[in-house]
Amino acid sequence: MSSIDHRATPETALRTDPIETARRNWTDAGWADVADGMALVTSIMRVQQLMLGRVEAVLKPFELTFARFEVLMLLHFSSRGALPVGKIGERLQVHPASVTNAVQRLVAAGLVERSANPADARSVIASITPSGRERVLAAAARLNAEVFGDVGVEADDHDALFALLADWRAAHGDFRR
Amino acid sequence: MSSIDHRATPETALRTDPIETARRNWTDAGWADVADGMALVTSIMRVQQLMLGRVEAVLKPFELTFARFEVLMLLHFSSRGALPVGKIGERLQVHPASVTNAVQRLVAAGLVERSANPADARSVIASITPSGRERVLAAAARLNAEVFGDVGVEADDHDALFALLADWRAAHGDFRR
Numbered sequence: 438m439s440s441i442d443h444r445a446t447p448e449t450a451l452r453t454d455p456i457e458t459a460r461r462n463w464t465d466a467g468w469a470d471v472a473d474g475m476a477l478v479t480s481i482m483r484v485q486q487l488m489l490g491r492v493e494a495v496l497k498p499f500e501l502t503f504a505r506f507e508v509l510m511l512l513h514f515s516s517r518g519a520l521p522v523g524k525i526g527e528r529l530q531v532h533p534a535s536v537t538n539a540v541q542r543l544v545a546a547g548l549v550e551r552s553a554n555p556a557d558a559r560s561v562i563a564s565i566t567p568s569g570r571e572r573v574l575a576a577a578a579r580l581n582a583e584v585f586g587d588v589g590v591e592a593d594d595h596d597a598l599f600a601l602l603a604d605w606r607a608a609h610g611d612f613r614r
Numbered sequence: 615m616s617s618i619d620h621r622a623t624p625e626t627a628l629r630t631d632p633i634e635t636a637r638r639n640w641t642d643a644g645w646a647d648v649a650d651g652m653a654l655v656t657s658i659m660r661v662q663q664l665m666l667g668r669v670e671a672v673l674k675p676f677e678l679t680f681a682r683f684e685v686l687m688l689l690h691f692s693s694r695g696a697l698p699v700g701k702i703g704e705r706l707q708v709h710p711a712s713v714t715n716a717v718q719r720l721v722a723a724g725l726v727e728r729s730a731n732p733a734d735a736r737s738v739i740a741s742i743t744p745s746g747r748e749r750v751l752a753a754a755a756r757l758n759a760e761v762f763g764d765v766g767v768e769a770d771d772h773d774a775l776f777a778l779l780a781d782w783r784a785a786h787g788d789f790r791r
Contacts, residue, residue: 474762585651589785608766
């Protein structure tokens, strides 16, 4: 266990899986037919909470949230280091308001610059600054070392789990097949 | 597709999976060894976002968030309809501050009552009220019908996916094996 996650440690681990308990409660309530769906949704919520906790603990010293890290990374990997703000929201599948907020904070921190879009007066371009590139690469190096290098899934299970999650995302229109 | 999720619809679906694009970028940057981990963590974040959007859209008319729904459901299924606030946080694996906040809002809405714990002066008991039970059962019926009954995962895949996610949760100390 990493020391990063202070909510779930061997000391605080529950003796029984709370989602199995919820599944039993659902079944006893006469909702057995939807208990599997409840268990899957609740599992996703908990894994996300555990991973977000680890990720944001690593990003904190870089003064980045995961949302802002993703925006910077997308700009870093774009061919010109710049994208229309609307396009960023589309690629990251997040609310326009959340992207606007993330970009504002990145601008305030000097990691991104905003400029008018010569091709479209209604849209705004966000560009990564040299200090934005430096910050996001340093943050990526820490995330790679402390989280992505060992996320807690057996290597043999990576492909199966990724494929099942991709099916699930595709079923909700996350991308087109 | 449900009409609930307004971020990802067939119209807004990306033509290529953005996580596959990120994986390629990671590999090209020389981080191939951690690209699988990045892809899994990002997959979890996106599935969670999609499911939370659906769940919270269903809960909105009930003036509940998923966090508050979970607190009410836990109290409803508890043998006395009451639990110490600290125990609620433990079972739901959420920050004490988040539970306190959820309980405060439930109390303000008349769905939960707080009382002193006769067994421990430092702890507070939260009890579900009759209107709390009515509200949470109505909300559960809608969630069961609109989300949990068809979460977007093929029935054949439910067990495999649940087991892989349970392994992942257990690896992070979500519960003890």
